[in-house]
Amino acid sequence: MNNNFQNDKFKKDKLKKIYFGVGVIVLLGMCFSLSYLITDWITKPKYENALEEKTVYNSTEVLEDNTTIALMIGDSIDKEQSLKDFKEENNIQVDVNQQFLIDFLDDSGYKLEALSDDRIVFSKENSDNTLIGGKYYLGEKDGYFAIYKTDENGKAFIESESDVFRDYKKVNTIPIAAEEEIKSFKHYYDSKEEALERLAGYMN
Incomplete structure (x- = not known):
């Protein structure tokens, strides 16, 4: 009978140790997770502020003339040129x-x-x-200047091939606006x- 009592006590002690060990592991895991969340919460604003400061700095930094400027309408590239050409085309005389x-x-x-x-x-x-x-x-x-006529429904069409002015400068040679x-x-x-009278002002 004493042996049975000792065996029961041994089993209970063993279970207590197991529960204690599991509890310690869970507690350590919770402490680690909590410390990670606190650290992330403290450092994230600083990281975001650093990115914001970098963006602000870059927005005021003078661009090199060989920087490529690409203009897209919808999903298509409408125009692509160097910053140097962009400045000349739009008569920009200052650093950009x-x-x-x-x-x-x-x-x-x-x-x-x-x-x-x-x-x-x-x-x-694309409107x-x-x-x-x-x-x-x-x-x-x-790419050339043209004169369109609209029908009664507002649909544009070119009346004659002579209304496309291929012997004159292209549209992309005038200021972008x-x-x-x-x-x-x-x-x-x-x-x-x-x-035609108004168009002459663009082509001269």
């Missing part, structure tokens, strides 16, 4: 940084899409605005003569 480009291109509806050390991409939505019927619009065809106005059919007239 990222924030300057953001502000400058915002007037034409472009938003910053992506950037790296040597390439900055801007994009805007399909309804045109006014029975008007003549300044537009672009194959004016180029976007041409491509998006911002200018319309009651007669083709009026459209």
Whole structure:
């Protein structure tokens, strides 16, 4: 009988040790998880602040002339050129940084899409605005200036191949703001003569 009593006591002591060991392991795990969460909570704001400061710094840093500027409309690249060519085309005589480009291109509806050390991409939505019927619009065809006419439903078409001015400079040679106005059919007239008169100002 004493042997049975001793065996029961031994089993109970063994179970207590097992429970104690499991409890210690669980407690250590909870302490580790808690310390990790506290450390992450303390360091994360500092990391985010560092990234924010870096972004602000980069936005004011003068860009190199060989930086590539890409302009996208929808999913397609509409124009891609070096910063040097971009400045010459738009008659920009000052040093250019990222924030300057953001502000400058915002007037034409472009938003910053992506950037790296040597390439900055801007994009805007492809708009399909309804045109006014029975008007003549300044537009672009194959990169050249063109005059479009709209039917009664506002659908634009070119009346004659002579209305595409392939013997003159291309649309992408004028300042980008004016180029976007041409491509998006911002200018319309009651007669083709009026459209030609206005177009001459762009092509001279």
